[in-house]
Amino acid sequence: MKRAHWEKNLLELIRRTSTDLPGDVEAALKRALKKEKKGSHAHWVLESVIENAAVARKNNVPICQDTGALLFFCGVPAGFDTNALTAVARAAVSKATRLGYLRQNTIDAVSGASYETNVAHASPVFRFQQRARKTVEVRLVMKGGGCENVGCQYSLPDTGLAAGRDLDGVRRCALDAVWKAQGKGCAPGVLGICVGGDRSTGYEHSKEQFIRKLSDKSHVKDLARLEDRIMRESRGLGIGPMGVGGQTTLLGVKIGALSRLPACYFVSVSFMCWAFRRRGALFGPEGGVKRWLY
Amino acid sequence: MKQLEYPFTAAKVRELRTGQAVSLSGRVFTGRDRLHRYLHDGGKCPVDLKDGAIYHCGPVMVYENGAWTVRAAGPTTSIRQEQYMAKIIRQHRVRIVIGKGGMGEATRKACSQYGCVYLQAVGGAAALLAEAIESVDGVHFVKEFGAAEALWVLKVRDLEAIVTMDSRGRSLHKKIAMASKRELKSLLGR
Numbered sequence: 272m273k274r275a276h277w278e279k280n281l282l283e284l285i286r287r288t289s290t291d292l293p294g295d296v297e298a299a300l301k302r303a304l305k306k307e308k309k310g311s312h313a314h315w316v317l318e319s320v321i322e323n324a325a326v327a328r329k330n331n332v333p334i335c336q337d338t339g340a341l342l343f344f345c346g347v348p349a350g351f352d353t354n355a356l357t358a359v360a361r362a363a364v365s366k367a368t369r370l371g372y373l374r375q376n377t378i379d380a381v382s383g384a385s386y387e388t389n390v391a392h393a394s395p396v397f398r399f400q401q402r403a404r405k406t407v408e409v410r411l412v413m414k415g416g417g418c419e420n421v422g423c424q425y426s427l428p429d430t431g432l433a434a435g436r437d438l439d440g441v442r443r444c445a446l447d448a449v450w451k452a453q454g455k456g457c458a459p460g461v462l463g464i465c466v467g468g469d470r471s472t473g474y475e476h477s478k479e480q481f482i483r484k485l486s487d488k489s490h491v492k493d494l495a496r497l498e499d500r501i502m503r504e505s506r507g508l509g510i511g512p513m514g515v516g517g518q519t520t521l522l523g524v525k526i527g528a529l530s531r532l533p534a535c536y537f538v539s540v541s542f543m544c545w546a547f548r549r550r551g552a553l554f555g556p557e558g559g560v561k562r563w564l565y
Numbered sequence: 566m567k568q569l570e571y572p573f574t575a576a577k578v579r580e581l582r583t584g585q586a587v588s589l590s591g592r593v594f595t596g597r598d599r600l601h602r603y604l605h606d607g608g609k610c611p612v613d614l615k616d617g618a619i620y621h622c623g624p625v626m627v628y629e630n631g632a633w634t635v636r637a638a639g640p641t642t643s644i645r646q647e648q649y650m651a652k653i654i655r656q657h658r659v660r661i662v663i664g665k666g667g668m669g670e671a672t673r674k675a676c677s678q679y680g681c682v683y684l685q686a687v688g689g690a691a692a693l694l695a696e697a698i699e700s701v702d703g704v705h706f707v708k709e710f711g712a713a714e715a716l717w718v719l720k721v722r723d724l725e726a727i728v729t730m731d732s733r734g735r736s737l738h739k740k741i742a743m744a745s746k747r748e749l750k751s752l753l754g755r
Contacts, residue, residue, distance in 0.1 A: 312584070316687050319687040320687060323687070323691065323693040326696065332695065333636060334637075335689040338625070371625055371626075371627035374624075374625040376713065385710075385713070385714075415689075450745055453666070454666070454741075457688040504752050508749060508752075510745050513687060514738065514741060515685065515737065
């Protein structure tokens, strides 16, 4: 493995993810701005975030100071050395922190000490999947603490929400989660939802929804319809950008589903903020970038 | 846009109303989870917070050529400091709290009682807010709390925010929570 080459390109992936907001997200924010009245708080918030994205790109600085948890989703061919990839990614994270693309964001839960390089036992996070292709796909999602804090997991039936074990129950959970958040987690962002799974796979799969393109729909017709319905109904809540009131509380809703135990029906809801930092690249075996994703 | 300069006296702050846009200049202190708990629990404050502004922020700072420079400095979610805020406002005569997402009842009451306001800055507009920071004039507790949680002493120029909780007891957050609750009830058919 050409370590130096891999490390250089993974550092570039981190830099892009941290400083360069993806085009589909920026376009969605611009569309949302048009829906708000000039002079309103919502208009000011959206104008600011759009301007911020441009400034961050130009000045090569993080879009948001909470550079978040670093979630690497990797697709690798059979026999690929994932330990080696993990090691170079960790080196790239350490360098990115030194260069100011990442904040010192990794705190020891027991001692309170800060890991200055952002490299610790559970940071960065790696998810590997073996695939039939010869290329290596690395996607990075930087998920801030604000949006992480407003995620929640429901266990149905939930009598408080009158939510039964069906897709209408899922709808109730999603709207409840958005209401509870009140724009915290930096609305307007994206909901990632998983129906089913267990308490850990449910949350994981809800976060895997964030590697989807904003414009896509679920392949499952009923879920695609539910994605649209939750988007539509969230507008009615009027919570708005950053919770200051307005038309747009969500930029998108992405729902996935996993099998479940008969006794369990979890609805796991994760939020991504408007600073939807997710990028990726297709790498050749030597670490050269064949194509940037998104 | 109402221009405010440090020191942010009680008189200046009591004039502000929820919904008003403000632009701050002068000295601003950052502080978040570790600092608030430390101060609340009786820790000695290394700076004079009287007539000051606390900015709930953990900036991205880089130390180069013997000085700190700010790369990104947007607000963090303020509600986590709710259990500490009222006491800190009272004891240290803090006049402005800047953050995102608002604060709760105890803080709302303290704002009325002691003359303080809550300003919402734009969450994640970290690059833009970094441009409003003219200089980093000092830092405390970097070793103890880490860079993100340290007390940074900043000089800002035209830092923009909205008053969402004023010193008359009004809170935009409370208003929106109630209005959206009614709408949620109708979406859930209750």
